[in-house]
Amino acid sequence: MKVVVIGGTGLIGSKTVDRLRAEGHEAVPAAPGTGVNTLTGEGLAEVLRGASVVVDVSNxxxxxxxxxxxxxxxxxxxxxxxxxxxxxxxxxALSVVGTDRLQESGYFRAKQAQENLVRESGLPYSLVRATQFFEFMTGIADMATEGNTVRLSPARIQPIHSDDVAAAVARTAVGTPVEGTVEVAGPEAFGLDEIIRTTLTARNDPRTVVTDPRAGYSGAPLEENTLLPGPDARLAGTGYTDWLARQS
Known part of the structure; x- marks a missing residue:
């Protein structure tokens, strides 16, 4: 089966390509660096020729x-x-758990627009919504930093390893279109302030995390469960604490 992975040279895309190839599929990474530009349409017709599946993990x-x-x-x-x-x-298409609950954020309004276009396209489709990646925890801290202070909500978060996201995307790609949404998440939930505090400590980062229930996320307010998946989410096996210890 030929599967074209848009964004296939990035973090999730490259891992998805590797998994699909390991399973015997013809996985083709597509990105500006490979001559494919989805904004202009350059190279799309050529790379999609003969493809059964398109996976969009671009950003x-x-x-x-x-x-x-x-x-x-x-x-x-x-x-x-x-x-x-x-x-x-x-x-x-890869999206984010909680997208529909974060519409005060410009980024998540754009992700919702992407999801809507896919749903309304008439093409058989599957949306994979993942929680935040382990690798993005430092980025969350950076977005919330003022001076030496990181101001974060205690809202719950259940992050997932990028390897597990790629596995879920690859599995979905070669399966029957679900004509809906699949949620994937890691096995552990933390307070957002708690996990960033743990992350910075493990990395010897001197910033101080301050708990602020009014602090938003990417410009959107948070309630306790805004970032958590639903009860039917598929939970991956890689725990954040163990992964972080290996990084340190």
């Missing part, structure tokens, strides 16, 4: 509100159009 190069919306709307529309013309029979 916007800018998180500014207008730029990220333009990216997801334009690239998704171009990809869906090219996929239909190429006869693709399964469109898989």
């Amino acid at each position: 916007s190069p800018s998180f500014a509100d207008d730029a990220v919306m333009e990216f997801f709307r334009t690239s998704t529309a171009n990809l869906l159009r090219a996929g239909a013309e190429a006869g693709v029979t399964h469109h898989v």
